Amino acid sequence: MNAVSQTSIPDFGESLRANGLSLGRLPLEILQINVGKRCNQACHHCHVDAGPKRIEMMNARTTARVIELMRESPHVRIVDITGGAPELNPHFRELVLAAYALGKQIIDRCNLTVLLEPGQEDTAQFLAIHGVGVVASLPCYSKANVEKQRGLNVFGPSIAALQKLNALGYGRADSGLELNLVYNPGGAFLPPPQAALEADYRRELGRRFGIVFNQLYTITNMPISRFLHALERDGEFGVYMQKLLDAFNPQAALGVMCRNLVSVSWDGQLYDCDFNQMLELPLGDRPRTIWEIAHLGDLEREPIAFASHCYGCTAGPGSSCGGALT
Numbered sequence: 001m002n003a004v005s006q007t008s009i010p011d012f013g014e015s016l017r018a019n020g021l022s023l024g025r026l027p028l029e030i031l032q033i034n035v036g037k038r039c040n041q042a043c044h045h046c047h048v049d050a051g052p053k054r055i056e057m058m059n060a061r062t063t064a065r066v067i068e069l070m071r072e073s074p075h076v077r078i079v080d081i082t083g084g085a086p087e088l089n090p091h092f093r094e095l096v097l098a099a100y101a102l103g104k105q106i107i108d109r110c111n112l113t114v115l116l117e118p119g120q121e122d123t124a125q126f127l128a129i130h131g132v133g134v135v136a137s138l139p140c141y142s143k144a145n146v147e148k149q150r151g152l153n154v155f156g157p158s159i160a161a162l163q164k165l166n167a168l169g170y171g172r173a174d175s176g177l178e179l180n181l182v183y184n185p186g187g188a189f190l191p192p193p194q195a196a197l198e199a200d201y202r203r204e205l206g207r208r209f210g211i212v213f214n215q216l217y218t219i220t221n222m223p224i225s226r227f228l229h230a231l232e233r234d235g236e237f238g239v240y241m242q243k244l245l246d247a248f249n250p251q252a253a254l255g256v257m258c259r260n261l262v263s264v265s266w267d268g269q270l271y272d273c274d275f276n277q278m279l280e281l282p283l284g285d286r287p288r289t290i291w292e293i294a295h296l297g298d299l300e301r302e303p304i305a306f307a308s309h310c311y312g313c314t315a316g317p318g319s320s321c322g323g324a325l326t
Helices: 012-018 062-073 092-101 123-129 143-150 156-169 194-209 225-233 237-246 275-277 296-301 308-312
Strands: 030-034 077-083 105-110 133-137 179-183 217-219 261-264
Touching: 012 308, 030 062, 062 225, 077 194, 092 123, 092 179, 123 156, 133 156, 143 156, 156 179, 156 194, 179 194, 179 275, 194 217, 225 237, 237 308, 261 275
Parallel strands: 030 077, 030 261, 077 105, 105 133, 133 179, 179 217
Antiparallel strands: none
């Protein structure tokens, strides 16, 4: 396979134009809130560089302003809370309660093992009571593959947390409690077809552990942060980027999540998506914060900021926070 260099990667905007595409914003529906980088794990692929030693956390003032924006933005249907491990932020439950009172659909992006941490004993029940959908990271159904990517002694607690969620009704038909799992590759390759892999997960987790879930999301590893460092260390950056370029899918590009989502960082900065947030690539044409806008609808006129990592969202079936796009 050919390989590209950092300097020879085609401009993403030019690739869009070459395919007759111009990706403007759609009506804003999703508010994604990254409440901080503290996590009880330090996964090899983490695009947030999260871990137990990180201290960046959304504070009370920023949380209060985010809640104000929720109230002032009725067109936002979904509040998607991420981290780090978002449950470790002391204001996590405040955000959930506010979104619940406003009738929003709420998503908690959970690493599973946090539900077994000291002080989190009732978190799963809190999520269930407030109808919070759980999107749970589980990069494989085998212990060896999970712990290669996420660290030793992670698989057993992850399974125990899934069983705890199932016992509360998560993933079960007619419970109204969504439990969706997330797969991301363990190396420099694209995810396999989502439907086929979901069938494998359903069969293996059900047979071995009695676990049920709603959907599996396959997400492409973005060439940023820890994964980028691993690619460069192993001399695989050029080959991986070429894989993304060769798999560019104009149909997937039409569904990229940045078109109807805005991402808020732990310190109140505004971004097009969580990946741009980690690259400090601001929304629109300049940095701005949640204190500079009256409501989230103000952002719908702003251009979307693209860069080379965006090829990860448009490769093959595409990749978003909700899995494959096509």
